[in-house]
Amino acid sequence: MSKKNEHIQEHVPREFTGPQLAIATLALALSTFMQVLDTTIANVSVPAIAGNLAVSPNQGTWVITAFAASNAIMMPLTGWLAGRFGEVKLFIISTLLFSFTSLLCGLSPNFTTLVMGRILQGIAAAPMMPLSQSLLLRIYPEHKKGLALAFWSMTATIAPIAGPLLGGYITDEYSWPWIFYINLPIGILGAFVVYILLGKNDTPTHIKPIDTIGLALLVLGVGSLQIMLDKANELDWFSSTTIIALTAIAVVSITFFIIWELFNEHPVVDLTLFKKRNFLVGATTLSISYAVFLGGGVVFPLWLQTQMGYTAFWAGAASSLVGIFAFLFSPIVGANLHRFNLRVLVTIGFSIFAISYYLSSIYTPQSDLWHIALPRLVLGAGMAMYFIPLTTILIAGVEPHRIASAMGLTNFLRVLGGGIGTSLAISFWGNRTNFHHANLAELANPYNINISQAIDTLNNNGISGAAWLDNAITAQASLRASDDIFLISAYLFILLIGLIWFAKPPFMAKRESDDKVVTLIE
Secondary structure: OOHHHHHHHOOOOOOOOHHHHHHHHHHHHHHHHHHHHHHHOOHHHHHHHHHHOOOOHHHHOHHHHHHHHHHHHHHHHHHHHHHHHOHHHHHHHHHHHHHHHHHHHHOOOOHHHHHHHHHHHHHHHOOHHHHHHHHHHHHOOHHHHHHHHHHHHHHHHHHHHHHHHHHHHHHHHOOOOHHHHOHHHHHHHHHHHHHHHHOOOOOOOOOOOOOHHHHHHHHHHHHHHHHHHHHOOOOOHHHOHHHHHHHHHHHHHHHHHHHHHHHOOOOOOOHHHHHOHHHHHHHHHHHHHHHHHHHHHHHHHHHHHHHOOOOHHHHHHHHHOHHHHHHHHHHHHHHOHHHOOHHHHHHHHHHHHHHHHHHHOOOOOOOOHHHHHHHHHHHHHHHHOOHHHHHHHHHOOOOHHHHHHHHHHHHHHHHHHHHHHHHHHHHHHHHHHHHHHHHHHHHOOOOOHHHHHHHHHHHHOOOOHHHHHHHHHHHHHHHHHHHHHHHHHHHHHHHHHHHHOOOOOOOOOOOOOOOOOOOOOO
16 A cells, blocks of 8 residues: 555544444535525515615615625635645534624624624635535445435535525514624534534545635636626616726636636646536536526515515515425435436436426416416426536546545636526616516507596596506506526526536436445545
């Protein structure tokens, strides 16, 4: 055995027992839940935060932007940091720092301090998600990696749904600082459990020089891009010199970053992962599909609240139905992942997505809550055959010591795709609403006898007929714009089916006779 292998063998832990494996899974999953939850829980609390700290609602959105930008910048660095400190140690440090910065956010006496706290919180949180995936994949047997991803997917699916509901409840019943304080017990407990179970069995470390130029380009490029995406709709896209400047900085910085990293001996981000066919196909499919998924997911509750008269709670409740089948089916799919061609599973998942979005594209102003929520329920079944198989495909063939890098880069692309999808969907929704409003307004003119009579009747009853008509046109135009987005989403998921078939099996090991848990270091 070589010295290198002897060094690695020293880090091999004893086999995990069933209870130990269950507790480790729960600790990693809860930490993931906490991190994902914090990306959405503050959204509904922005008005309360802005009012309490004496800033405008537009300024208040920096609470979201600051976290998203710093989180996106640091996420691709997960692989480099894990190699420097060890995956277990980095996860524990990140989780504790996330808990501490959550406390700082809750205690912030002014808005500037809160924004700085959110920046630090985003930096601390960045490695948590990819490392939770990487560690779960390492403590499960090869043929049960799908089950590990299923447990991770369940928490990652429920957290963004629970975020707005929990954030709204806490803000209404208590006060906004408590949306940050709730992270403390979860984070400390999760870090403690991971330390006890995995602390003595960390991955090997190696000291590499810091690529300061690559890091600077990454911070400048990704930071500019994330801020541009968050503020694009507010500033009316490229009619704003600020958006144009941010876009130019992002394009130039990211272009030079890619060139620099490809030829640097010690890159901060391992871009050579894209040389692996399955990683390229899987990561590309995941980022594009997540952009489409999240774009529609943002427009849906906005439409319900602004045009259909739903409260934030009921809009969230309608959206949350997507989690039911995703939660129930994910363990089943994960446990049997080795039995199927994963491209077939993704095809079925995307087909379900297409059906769901088509059903969403035929809403009418008379649609009740059940008919509005039904497509979201259907969508959940597709979720179970979406994330788990795609992640398994993209890590197929990736060496164990590069899993953390792969997960960091994948999650960065997914988050970036979500940001692009959200900005484009909201912008498209607004433009299509204006388009349909103009067309409908042409039909509602004084020469239309039915319209004229309706307005006269309302006026005679003390109701402004003109205002009623404008509201009706706006509601119908918004509905048609939503229908457009959902129909386009259905078509895009059908097209994405073709992309995933460029992946090449095998994607995972077959079931072995020995079901014992494999070691942490392979």
